[in-house]
Amino acid sequence: MTSRITTHVLDTSTGHPAAGISVSLQVLGDLEWTELGTATTNGDGRVPVLGPQALAAGDYRLEFATGAYFAASDTPSFFPSVAVTFTVADQEHYHVPLLISPFAYSTYRGS
Known part of the structure; x- marks a missing residue:
């Protein structure tokens, strides 16, 4: 089962998927x-199911608890969390990847 919103997180400082990051989907x-759902990245850094299957058009946000992830490995970091805001315009699948390091992050619309 896959929801309309999926994500995965890659730790570019280690070159590995970022497992164990708490993610919140909000509208x-x-x-x-308002929070619609929460999940934690799996061993492959992915969240395959997050929030409801049907989403109305509007503005949404994924909030990633990156500070706790880096703190778990005693790695100093600059961003305690990363919020990615995006617009849902239709009922297609939205994949929002996040690339992180202790002092930077990047995102894009995936497929």
Whole structure:
């Protein structure tokens, strides 16, 4: 089973998938963000199921607990979390990968 929103996290400082990162899916309402679901990246750094199967058009956010991930290995880091905000326009699949290191991150729309 795969949801409409999936993600995976790669730790570019080690060259390995980032397992054990807590991820929250949120939707923007009138004035505030509401959490729709949470998950933790698996051993391959992936979250294959996150939130509801059907999503209305609107603005969404994935929030990754990157600080806790780096702290678990005694690695100093700059970002305690990373929030990636994006727009859902239709009912297709949205894959949002995250590349992290202790002092930088990058993201893109995947397939």
